[in-house]
Amino acid sequence: MTDKTGGVHGRSVLPGKYARVERERRFLLAGPPAPSSVTVTRVITDRYLTGTRLRLRQAVLADGTRELKLTQKVPIPRPGAVQGLITNTYLSQAEYDLMATLPAAVLRKTRLSVPPLGVDVFDGHLRGLVLAEAEFATDEEARAFVPPPQCVAEVTDDARFTGGRLVGASRDDVLGWLAAYGLRPAAMPRRSPRAP
Template identity: 75%
Template structure:
């Protein structure tokens, strides 16, 4: 059965993204910005509540995002709709039951590199976002990439938020990555 094409809707846009594993965090020199991100995946929904704080200037951003996944593999991840929230709106929604995932995101253009907090320490996941299919297909990953995991559903936020340490170590071993089991990486 052929999957229906993913089309932009009135309020949603197509999310084009490729994801990659790295063996470790990048050196500090190429990092242009960094921020702490806490994602709350609201129980029983496709909704993610995000708090993002700049580690440079302390500015904060709050978003509610719905992700509707594509029914096929590849760089088109599906549809994404985001609403920016005030701190009060965020606090109200943060009371809902959710699973939480925390990480530090480093900007190393053209990549955003996520370094995860325990229990997912040792996972360094890079992503590149694109505005066109041609740009996504023609992207050449930098040499520090260990493996592309765009089509591996284990490395999506919605899956990672439910992962246990033992799961992660096995998934990384599948790609030849063996982080120190008890030593979190820091940014």
């Protein structure tokens, strides 16, 4: 039984002074959405700082505007839309540049806003992976959400499809995970072609 604060069976997930409860559901898509359905595009570089729960993010909008932030995610090990607690700190360029010198694993993607979803189209060794998420203010909203037809599988409870896991995954790992859901993206070949 879930209470209004996001608790389950008497265990509550409460926001802290700076943290907020993160509620989201994640879905696999067979491919990117039609360009005509996209309202905002951001190119995102996430740096998962080694040995921490911290993520340094640079998001660049089509007009060149940059959003720089440091995020801490404290996961909650239970099924459902409540992912845990999230705290964001917005940074200046100098602050970002200094923190970007720290050791990190890097993940690049393009985020397409296709209301009510944010759709991530991944680059690099994850090319071909398309993951959508919907965020919610309450547990009731999360439970009532009916995903659009382009969502082929829900992976909310599959930790392999979180940024922290994807950043360390190999191409073969992700191909195997997608195959378990019946997906084999054409843009994600098993091996890179050899240079001429």
